[in-house]
Amino acid sequence: MSGNASTPRFVIVAGEASGDILGANLIASLKEKCPNALFEGIGGPLMEAQGFQSMVPMDRLSVMGLVEVLGRLFELLKIRKRVYEHCIENPPVVFIGIDSPDFTLPLERKLKNKNIPTVHYVSPSVWAWRQKRIFKIKKSVDLMLSLFPFEMPIYQQHNIPVECVGHTLADDIPLKCDRELARKQLGMNVDNGPLFAVLPGSRRGEVERLAPLFISAMEQIVEQEPNAQFIIPAINEERKEQISELLLSSHVSAVIVDGQSREVMIASDAILLASGTAALEAMLVKRPMVVAYRFTQLTYSIMSRMIKVPYVSLPNLLANKLLVPELIQDDATPERLAQTLLSTWKDFEADQNIRDIYLDLHLMLRKQAGDTAANAIIKLIDKKSHEGRG
Known part of the structure; x- marks a missing residue:
């Protein structure tokens, strides 16, 4: 992997227990490919067991439902601003948002505008509801990692780079x-x-x-x-x-x-x-x-x-x-x-x-999700690195 440092930094944000499982699996695979890498952002106990440094406890992001979010909006916006500023001050080789799209996608969009490569892991349910979000996703992500085959067509139709990695639970x-x-x-x-x-x-x-x-x-x-x-x-x-x-x-x-x-x-x-x-x-x-x-x-x-x-x-x-x-x-x-x-x-x-x-x-x-996702992310980092040098 080429990158902007001998110690590549990955910033990852996961807001749910399911995201913690995916994040831990991904970090384990990335560590094999980049033994000196540092991992930080927001994650849970499984990610932390892999050496991940979490800026705030993951459960501060675990909130569901349109109405329920409103009661926690100020705190969520404050946390998001903190992660953004951290990424601008210390640009990572890539930012990876795992699920929690209402929190991570706006962050990804702002970081992408600052030329920080962005990956979203777990497709939002655009195939099910709020389908116009696909246009925001296109402006926010350099790569979408989907878990399920039925999610692929909508991204392909809108020319958004996408890879189906399967699910770590199936592995x-x-x-x-x-x-x-x-x-x-x-x-x-x-x-x-x-x-x-x-x-x-x-x-x-x-x-x-x-x-x-x-x-x-x-x-x-x-x-x-x-x-x-x-x-x-x-x-x-x-x-x-x-x-x-x-x-x-x-x-x-x-x-x-x-x-x-x-x-x-x-x-x-x-x-x-x-x-x-x-x-x-x-x-x-x-x-x-x-x-x-x-x-x-x-x-x-x-x-x-x-x-x-x-x-x-x-x-x-x-x-x-x-x-x-x-x-x-x-x-x-x-x-x-x-x-x-x-x-x-x-x-x-x-x-x-x-x-x-x-x-x-x-x-x-069963697609060896962690390895498949890690390979796709490394490929994106190399591509962005070559574009930057070009």
């Missing part, structure tokens, strides 16, 4: 997962009834909206399956306390574990989860699932007018058909969640077709 997760081993690792003794994994999200606001709903669904499930057991992974101590408090007012109990969401999903017979990357992970571990989500009413009324695709969950978008049940907003009632989860669990074992589709999608996304 990391075995094609066949061992349920019994996962149960042993978690100390779960499951004798009679089914074990259901319940994932109400990772953010405080999400858990506030979804956990009471999911707990009510658990109560309904126990009425029909008295031996059912429940296991809930909590991303941190704060979420663990929040979920524990909500369970106090319920007559169902659940084992709450620290992190280990993948092991929890592998150990389960079926999964009830909030829409997001967790649905992709559930598909990759080949477990039946029900995807549910509730936004604030105002956010939902705005978004529902803008969305141009028939599905919200990644398994359905990848398959381009209703592969897994989706219960969104008013459809997400405790009764429907319980009934749908029970029927999905019972139908899954007999349905070889859905398991074959899961496997095909898993293989399609």
